[in-house]
Amino acid sequence: MPTQRYSYTAITLHWLIALLLAFQIALGWALEGNNSPELFARYQLHKSIGITILLLSLGRLAIRLFAQRPPASDGPVWTRTLASVVHWLFYAVMILGPITGWLVVSTARIQVPTVLYGLIPWPHLPVGRGLHEPAETIHGAMAWLAIGLFALHIAGALRHQWLLGKPELQRMIPFARGKAAGAAIGALALVLAAFLAGGMVYPDAERTAVRNSTALPVPALATPAPPAASATKEDESATAETPDAAPADTGQPLADWTVASGGRLGFTARWNGEAVNGRFDRWRAAIRFSPDELARSQIRVTVDLASADTGDGQRDDSLKGSDFFDTGAHPSAVFTARDVRHLGGDRYEARGTLDLRGVGKPATVRFTLRIDGDRARVAGTARIDRTAFGVGQGEWAATDAIAASVDIAFSFTATRPAS
Structure with missing residues (x-):
């Protein structure tokens, strides 16, 4: 049947x-x-x-x-x-x-x-x-x-x-x-x-997980960088306002510092007003620095853009594409600074050039520095305009969805040869 x-x-x-x-x-x-x-x-x-x-x-x-x-x-x-x-x-x-x-x-x-x-x-x-x-x-x-x-x-x-x-x-x-x-x-x-x-x-759980897993603590002692690449008049007068402030660990010769493992280089963009946090897992820094030799101090940081991690694989792959970092043509971003200034106390400012996606623009990084013997602790912030570097093409070039300003936060320890 x-x-x-x-x-x-x-x-x-x-x-x-x-x-x-x-x-x-x-x-x-x-x-x-x-x-x-x-x-x-x-x-x-x-x-x-x-x-x-x-x-x-x-x-x-x-x-x-x-x-x-x-x-x-x-x-x-x-x-x-x-x-x-x-x-x-x-x-x-x-x-x-x-x-x-x-x-x-x-x-x-x-x-x-x-x-x-x-x-x-x-x-x-x-x-x-x-x-x-x-x-x-x-x-x-x-x-x-x-x-x-x-x-x-x-x-x-x-x-x-x-x-x-x-x-x-x-x-x-x-x-x-x-x-x-x-x-x-x-x-x-x-x-x-x-x-x-x-x-x-x-999918609130996914969004919350991304936000929590990649949240970047902005160092409390770091002064936020201004939105523009150049310093403001208040910045230029910072040293004059504290003439008696002594640089950290005075009397030290110029030295090459080695960044220890465990440092963090993160970024925060805003997507429709909501923070999207990420980090770069691969970066290196060449630092020649002394608080007493600021005129001769130099900083060069190279970032592997393909190592961007926001906690979402699809979004990370999009960042590598031609609309954003275009890592196939421009695998690295490089910040080079030869103008390091003391802002008073343990606060410093490094002015230089950021080369990103084939475009070089002035950029300013502010950081705190504490030196204990041959070991230094550094934490700082910066702010860049992604549109100035062409990060975000086509529909992503507009700033109504993704804000133009991107905040950078970093912290690391470094050592120098024993004096």
Whole structure:
């Protein structure tokens, strides 16, 4: 006798895909607004769920083609034809929707890597950018088509169950072998809940984890650098205001200092007003310095831009791309200072040039210095204008989403040869 009920595998895939589709459609409509860490995370979730739907749908199609299933319901030709069309259009939505989304991501001007659920890297399709707009149009149309198909599919199932008295729902709804009213209401409630969840989901936990894991403590004794590269009149008079202040550890000869491991070089950008903190894991400094020989002191810091770490792999890969650091063409940033000034007490200022992304601009770093024998503790800050160096191209050049000012904070210890 022919089977009267779908297999448990087919039932599981049917409802899992239905819930994911409802969630995905609502999530897709919520991908609006200004660029922000939250919106970025939602896009990553949207891509992850899309690929999940694609893989599950391919499995469901294989079962549909090769596994035994209940016979189609009898009835007029037009109803059977409509039911068949709805089913096959659903497969088109479930497969073509994710594929066109994949094409949109693969052909986007800004190439953002896809990492499924933050764990599994997913490649881009090797296609030209000419497919971007057609794929985007089709991808958007798939959402509306899915909604129409949902309505037709539900209406058809309810018609068979209660108007025609055929136990259709018992074949696909789990635990609905008897009266199907309760199971039908529960299934519809689940789909509606998935849709509402997709419109309201905010990956706060991911954002908070990034913020907390990369928070940069700004040294309390470090004076914040001014927004402009050059010093203000107040800065220039700082030494005059404290004429009797003695430099730290006077009477020391010029020496080459070696930076000890464990130092930190971090940065803070603001994305729609929200701080995004990161750090550079690889950097080195050549320091020739003495509080008594400031005129001859020199500082050179080289930063490996590819080592930028904000706690989010996709964002870090974007920073390496041509729209931001362009590490393929400009792997390093270099700050060189030969004008070191004493601001009083243990406060100093180093004026020099920052070379970033092939552009050299004046930059000022302020720091505190405490020397104990042959060991020094340094902590400082700076502020740069990313737009002056071309960091942020295209849509990222505007400062309405990502602020122009980027704060730098650093701290390290260094040693000199024993005198």
